[in-house]
Amino acid sequence: MSEKSIAKELVNILGHKKVFSSLEDRIAYSYDGTFITGMPDFVVLPETTGEIVSVVEFAEKAKMNIVPRGAGTGLSGGSVPGENSIVVDLSRMNRILEIDRENMTAVVEPGLVTGDFHRAVEDRKLFYPPDPGSSSVCTIGGNVAECAGGMRGLKYGVTRDYVMGLEVVLPGGKVLDCGGKTVKNVTGYDLPRLFTGSEGTLGIVSKAVLKLLPMPGKRQAVMSAFKYLDEASSAVVDILNSGIIPVALEIMDDYTIHSVENYLKAGLPLDAAAILLIESDGREEAVKAETADIQKICVNNGAFLTRLSQDERERAELWRARKAVSSALVQQKPTKISEDATVPRKQVPAMIRRLKEISQKHDIDIAIFGHAGDGNLHPNIITDQRDAAEMARVEKAIEEIFQAALELGGTLSGEHGIGIMKASFLSWEAGETGVEFMRSIKQNIDPKGIFNPGKIFEKNGIRGGLK
Amino acid sequence: MILKNETKEWMDLQVNRCSKCGSCRDMCPVFKEVLVESYAPRARVQLIKYWLKGELSISDKYREIMDMCLVCQTCTVNCPNGVRVHELVLNARSAINEEKGMNWTIKTSLNMLKSPFKQEMVRKSLEVYSRFMRSALKSSGAVKYLPGNLGKMESLLPAVHKKGFREMHPQVITGKNGGERVVYFTGCMTQMFYPEIGEEVIKVLEAAGCSVHIPRTQVCCGFPDIIYGNIGEAKELAARNIDLFMGYKPDYIITDCASCGEALKHYGDYFSDIEGAGTFSSLVRDISYFLVHNVTFDFELNSMKSIVTYHDPCHLKRGQGVHEEPRLILQKIPGLQFVEMSAPDRCCGGAGTFNIMHYDMSMDIGAHKLADISDTGADIVAAGCPACRTQIRHLIEQYGDGKIQVQHPVEVLARALE
Numbered sequence: 001m002s003e004k005s006i007a008k009e010l011v012n013i014l015g016h017k018k019v020f021s022s023l024e025d026r027i028a029y030s031y032d033g034t035f036i037t038g039m040p041d042f043v044v045l046p047e048t049t050g051e052i053v054s055v056v057e058f059a060e061k062a063k064m065n066i067v068p069r070g071a072g073t074g075l076s077g078g079s080v081p082g083e084n085s086i087v088v089d090l091s092r093m094n095r096i097l098e099i100d101r102e103n104m105t106a107v108v109e110p111g112l113v114t115g116d117f118h119r120a121v122e123d124r125k126l127f128y129p130p131d132p133g134s135s136s137v138c139t140i141g142g143n144v145a146e147c148a149g150g151m152r153g154l155k156y157g158v159t160r161d162y163v164m165g166l167e168v169v170l171p172g173g174k175v176l177d178c179g180g181k182t183v184k185n186v187t188g189y190d191l192p193r194l195f196t197g198s199e200g201t202l203g204i205v206s207k208a209v210l211k212l213l214p215m216p217g218k219r220q221a222v223m224s225a226f227k228y229l230d231e232a233s234s235a236v237v238d239i240l241n242s243g244i245i246p247v248a249l250e251i252m253d254d255y256t257i258h259s260v261e262n263y264l265k266a267g268l269p270l271d272a273a274a275i276l277l278i279e280s281d282g283r284e285e286a287v288k289a290e291t292a293d294i295q296k297i298c299v300n301n302g303a304f305l306t307r308l309s310q311d312e313r314e315r316a317e318l319w320r321a322r323k324a325v326s327s328a329l330v331q332q333k334p335t336k337i338s339e340d341a342t343v344p345r346k347q348v349p350a351m352i353r354r355l356k357e358i359s360q361k362h363d364i365d366i367a368i369f370g371h372a373g374d375g376n377l378h379p380n381i382i383t384d385q386r387d388a389a390e391m392a393r394v395e396k397a398i399e400e401i402f403q404a405a406l407e408l409g410g411t412l413s414g415e416h417g418i419g420i421m422k423a424s425f426l427s428w429e430a431g432e433t434g435v436e437f438m439r440s441i442k443q444n445i446d447p448k449g450i451f452n453p454g455k456i457f458e459k460n461g462i463r464g465g466l467k
Numbered sequence: 468m469i470l471k472n473e474t475k476e477w478m479d480l481q482v483n484r485c486s487k488c489g490s491c492r493d494m495c496p497v498f499k500e501v502l503v504e505s506y507a508p509r510a511r512v513q514l515i516k517y518w519l520k521g522e523l524s525i526s527d528k529y530r531e532i533m534d535m536c537l538v539c540q541t542c543t544v545n546c547p548n549g550v551r552v553h554e555l556v557l558n559a560r561s562a563i564n565e566e567k568g569m570n571w572t573i574k575t576s577l578n579m580l581k582s583p584f585k586q587e588m589v590r591k592s593l594e595v596y597s598r599f600m601r602s603a604l605k606s607s608g609a610v611k612y613l614p615g616n617l618g619k620m621e622s623l624l625p626a627v628h629k630k631g632f633r634e635m636h637p638q639v640i641t642g643k644n645g646g647e648r649v650v651y652f653t654g655c656m657t658q659m660f661y662p663e664i665g666e667e668v669i670k671v672l673e674a675a676g677c678s679v680h681i682p683r684t685q686v687c688c689g690f691p692d693i694i695y696g697n698i699g700e701a702k703e704l705a706a707r708n709i710d711l712f713m714g715y716k717p718d719y720i721i722t723d724c725a726s727c728g729e730a731l732k733h734y735g736d737y738f739s740d741i742e743g744a745g746t747f748s749s750l751v752r753d754i755s756y757f758l759v760h761n762v763t764f765d766f767e768l769n770s771m772k773s774i775v776t777y778h779d780p781c782h783l784k785r786g787q788g789v790h791e792e793p794r795l796i797l798q799k800i801p802g803l804q805f806v807e808m809s810a811p812d813r814c815c816g817g818a819g820t821f822n823i824m825h826y827d828m829s830m831d832i833g834a835h836k837l838a839d840i841s842d843t844g845a846d847i848v849a850a851g852c853p854a855c856r857t858q859i860r861h862l863i864e865q866y867g868d869g870k871i872q873v874q875h876p877v878e879v880l881a882r883a884l885e
Contacts, residue, residue, distance in 0.1 A: 020503065020505065022526075022528045023523065023526070023528075024505060024514055024523070024526065024528045024529055024532060025503075025505045025528075027510070027513060027514055027517055027523065028503075028504045028505040028507070028510035028513065028514070029504055029505075030513075031487050031513065032487070033486070033487055033488050033489060034487075035487075043504075045502070045503065071489055071492055072487075072489055072504060073488060073489040089503075089504065091502040091503075091504075092502050094502075111502075113493070115493070134488065134489065134490065136490060136493045137489050137490055137492045137493045138489075326486075326488070326547055326548075327547040327548060327549070330484060330486060330547075330548045330549075331549070334483045334484050334486075334548075335483075335486075336486055384483075385483070386483065
């Protein structure tokens with residue numbers, strides 16, 4: 001089919017207000033939150049499951065690839081289009097179809113912005129814990145596709161722990177309903193979990209049934225600063241061994257602390273090797289007792305400074321430094337590559353040491369911060385995309401970061417997904433049998449390979465990597 | 468914004484700061500209506516990047532995307548990477564004009580603001596229209612049969628008086644001994660459409676003991692030119708205003724208009740090669756800011772039984788950092804009940820002439836503002852910007868209950884002074 005006739009067909013199916021193909025539109029859909037780009041041929045914005053089905057059926061007929069997209073905030077290139085593709089932007093399917101108080105569930109469309117969903121359930125004193133850093137813009141559909149995490153992962157888990165049921169438009173255009181509203185469900189394979197984190201390679205989520213929790217009553221934060229990295233990490237281990245599971249347990253290294261202080265002038269101790277930010281939530285008495293214990297444990301492990309928030313304003317002030325990390329880092333250099341190699345909790349100090357070595361060896365800046373409680377660190381490489389020589393060193397460093405994480409018993413990706421950026425490393429972790437098994441699933445569901453090709457699996461053996 | 472030779476270098480630095488995180492999607496009022504990435508601030512930055520690299524030429528679509536920006540600055544102020552998005556857009560508009568020429572309607576309209584004489588001609592003809600045609604259109608019902616949205620748009624035009632504001636007043640009003648010597652930049656809106664705002668500004672300044680000078684030959688602040696990428700013209704206007712105002716040896720230069728204020732305060736930055744530009748800008752004060760910070764606020768105020776809410780104009784809050792002052796003034800009035808609306812700093816969609824150029828989009832954006840205002844139960848909504856005033860009045864009259872009044876905070880204050 002010629003480009004013109006495809007455009008004409010798409011307009012026939014959806015109407016001209018939902019189909020875009022100008023060069024400017026294609027550029028606007030060529031990126032996500034990474035620095036990787038790829039130009040789509042067409043962009044469509046369906047508003048119903050029926051419209052998604054029509055587009056999928058048509059794509060098959062026209063031999064075009066399908067690239068599902070939420071808000072385009074992903075950090076692994078999962079929604080960056082490859083060649084010969086139609087981007088299916090789900091932003092306009094953004095309704096909350098139901099909030100069921102009695103069953104504590106919600107049914108939502110994929111384009112719903114996660115932050116909007118948070119506000120809606122919190123108005124009803126309910127709680128949806130997954131909170132990826134981009135929650136003010138990212139969408140539930142994108143969160144499901146990438147199995148997004150966030151700071152509350154340690155206590156509350158990640159997106160997959162809240163997906164109870166899904167409606168999925170499958171390759172070929174059939175609509176699959178799986179899971180439901182029951183807490184227990186062992187009827188056949190666990191299909192909602194198969195699709196959660198499948199990065200748009202198996203289908204397009206058109207509806208999701210999500211689990212909700214009661215809203216925790218009280219939140220209090222502790223900030224502690226340490227002169228030595230090992231003190232901070234033994235504090236992390238001690239806190240968790242004492243029976244406390246904080247809602248967040250964040251770490252910032254010296255490079256990050258200096259960048260943030262330089263940017264915010266928030267009065268952070270510049271002589272600290274690490275700062276821990278710890279938050280507890282729940283009933284007031286429990287939170288009080290927990291934060292007192294946390295402070296004690298930090299001091300016992302050598303914290304030279306510790307602060308406890310007394311009210312909401314102080315809590316926000318303590319978090320301000322952590323929330324400003326990304327902004328602070330790009331003041332140093334314009335390109336920020338956020339990795340999310342994750343290790344078992346106990347290996348956090350070992351991983352941080354490896355990262356520092358890698359940074360020195362390749363002469364690149366790496367800021368280390370992230371979710372120390374669940375081992376999900378975010379080494380951020382701070383560089384300049386326009387500096388080709390440095391980018392070559394960056395590429396080598398990234399390989400070594402993955403290697404280090406795997407050697408320490410960890411994983412390539414804690415919460416960003418494999419996408420394009422890590423596709424060439426998949427076998428390092430999954431092994432040949434693992435990759436083969438995953439490919440066989442993909443092959444059976446999408447035999448023609450038109451759903452988000454080039455993601456998760458390397459395409460034709462070409463390195464996804466940084467090219 | 469740097470509008471000189473090094474502009475491209477500056478733009479290059481800015482576009483490369485964008486990490487494409489997408490947080491601006493949540494902030495852009497235009498994007499939130501269309502939900503198409505092409506109209507997100509992030510996309511504007513990326514398109515400009517392609518243009519800078521020479522991989523994208525200026526097309527109608529490119530122009531449309533750059534035009535569909537309210538310049539509300541929400542993205543710029545909240546960008547985690549500090550990208551000056553709206554200034555990139557203004558530079559892009561400037562480059563578009565350079566290559567493709569300016570939109571004829573805009574060019575002609577801007578040209579009409581260039582001298583007091585031309586401005587007076589426009590005002591006169593609008594006044595004649597207002598006196599004869601307007602009532603005829605309305606009483607005959609013909610207004611309903613105007614094509615497209617013209618009928619509704621017609622009511623965007625405020626009432627026009629027989630004389631311009633400056634012509635109604637002496638050029639000097641001497642205050643109490645020792646009061647500040649202020650020169651009043653009236654702006655086109657107060658001059659042409661809202662003399663009542665000007666009346667109250669004078670009244671309040673007099674009550675504060677100031678000597679008020681109102682130069683009759685002042686010209687447009689240049690903001691519309693800056694917004695439409697017509698930088699050269701803006702500079703000429705700036706030079707004339709600087710020369711005229713500095714001749715008065717002012718303690719302060721006062722404005723009641725958010726947009727004028729932002730433009731005047733930027734003379735020193737944008738046009739640093741004009742002599743006196745920096746000093747001129749340093750003397751500019753928004754009237755609300757001036758009343759709170761530069762004079763002793765000890766007016767005797769009568770009690771007022773009104774519920775009042777306040778809308779933050781983009782160019783006052785994000786443009787000049789003035790947002791506490793108007794609220795402080797309103798809250799000092801005894802009896803007045805101040806109610807904060809939700810999202811008071813969300814753009815009203817007026818954005819100068821955006822509401823004329825893109826009427827439907829502007830009304831969709833304004834609908835949120837109207838709902839937020841109505842939810843407060845206020846009988847007065849205050850806004851320190853005549854352009855917002857026009858938009859909000861239109862929203863209330865065409866789509867709301869028609870009863871809520873829109874006033875400048877100074878007008879509310881002046882009522883309590885009576």
